[in-house]
Amino acid sequence: MHPIVIIGSGMAGYTLAREFRKLSPEQELVMICADDAVNYAKPTLSNALVGNKVPDQIGLGDAEKMSTQLTMRIENHTWVKAIHAEQHELVLEKDGKTTIQPYSKLILAVGANPIRLAIAGDGSDDIHVVNSLMDYRTFRNSLDQCNTENCDDKRVVILGAGLIGCEFANDLQKTGHQVTIIDLASQPLGRLLPTHVAQAFQEGLEHAGVQFALGTTVEKITKLAEHGYTVTLANGQSFKADVVLSAIGLQPNLELAKTATIQTSRGVITNTLMETNYTDIYALGDCAEVNGMLLPYVMPIMQQARALAKTLSGQTTTVHYPAMPVAVKTPAAPLTVLPPPIDVEVNWENEEFEDGMLSKAIDAEGTLRGFVLLGATAGKQRLVLTKLVPDLIPASI
Structure with missing residues (x-):
């Protein structure tokens, strides 16, 4: 049986590999990436100075360490030049040499590029x-x-x-x-x-x-x-x-998908099983537009990785998107945001505190669809409010 191949060594790729290994220790796993494949959490970059972390302290493991830890072959500094979906093959280039890599399942975790x-x-x-x-x-x-x-x-x-x-x-x-x-x-x-x-x-x-x-x-x-x-x-x-x-934003990396005629819109289009329009090709992370939603945050990546890991190990599982607030790392103005869905019309109801405010996004039926918490006092209501907001994608029964 050919290996499962993950393209990309960011948070999405490594989280999927980790979740998959919990369920399937033996299945051959390969990661291919153009960079050095050092594992790190990207969100730590924007507050590393205050945390007194130099770049060498941010990495959690190099390619060799991660390969051993996850029993996974890692091909770093390697470019995927083409995906042949019908043949279940990749064309790879490394050090000027071209090779063919077959796969049983392929996962695009190729992230996004700065605008x-x-x-x-x-x-x-x-x-x-x-x-x-x-x-x-x-x-x-x-x-x-x-x-x-x-x-x-x-x-x-x-x-x-x-x-x-x-x-x-x-x-x-x-x-x-x-x-x-x-x-x-x-x-x-x-x-x-x-x-x-x-x-x-x-x-x-x-x-x-x-x-x-x-x-x-x-x-x-x-x-x-x-x-x-x-x-x-x-x-x-x-x-x-x-x-x-x-820091004006990111655009999903779609070039490889487009050349392989994998359907894209704002991101690589997937259903709630993280499947693209090709059998055995999936996408997750910052590049994935899941059920019409492009959510480049940590919690959606975790939800995607857990669900897809189960599917890849034989337990077909749709991704579950509960309400997922985003904590903004700005201690000078502590902020937690749960944006309402873009296709839902809401009114904002506000409550003032000495150190900030709470704003609730209420839809026409009176349902809480999102909120903003500014300041430490308002932030204490995060868990209670999150439970009141409907799931973006319900859990499968």
Whole structure:
């Protein structure tokens, strides 16, 4: 029997391998990835500075360790050039050599890539993105270099006021950096928060020292003669920066799926069994659009991996999506968000606290469909409220 093959060594791929091994210790398992296959939790990257973790402390195990731990062959620094779905084969390339890898089941756990803006100026090539431990290592090297060059201000400009941008801003501000966040939207976390909560959240970060330039975008980034950059905005403002970080969002990595005529929309389209339109090909993680939902967060990945591991071991299991709140790692303005479904019209009901607020998203039938908790007092209601929100995908009977 041919092996089960996982493409991708991120959280989704490793979580699936771990869950599968609990159920099926003997089945041959292969992981293929273009990177070094170091296992780490990506969410730790955006608060590693406050946690005093250097990049070498973030990795949980290299390819050799993970291969032994999971009884799995790991082919790192290997590119999948083609999927031949009818033949159940992959075309691989490593060190200039091409090989064929047969599979019994194939799982796409290929993640998402950072969105990159076309920005003018001779400094635009120096913009950092942090979507992997390798990216983070490069970013930290730039921060460390700034420290050794006596950049007194240690100025960091972040493009994007979404979840990751705000988490990095909090982490950097708390470790002595001057941070400015730039976003075209008129508020931070524009896709997650109602306006009144977003304003209070922004004020919390501003009180901690984070600056915002909203409702505008970056026009060009120019290198300075001594060190650093001038970041010029479309509204005429400009900021000096020692390091520029782009965190404007991610797009699922769909190129491989498209070339194999696997159906895609915003992500790789799957049903609740994580199946694509091809027999024996599945997808999970940041690249997977499950039942029309693209949820690039930790809890959905865990739910997907547990269900798919059972299916792969012979126990056909649909994924269960309970209500899954997202805790934003911004201690300066503690925030938990459970966004209502995008196709459901809601009214927001608000309750004020001395240190924040609770906002409930109520639908036309009076059902709680989501909520936002800002501040420590409101945060205590997370478990109670979560139980009141209907499942996104019910558990199978």
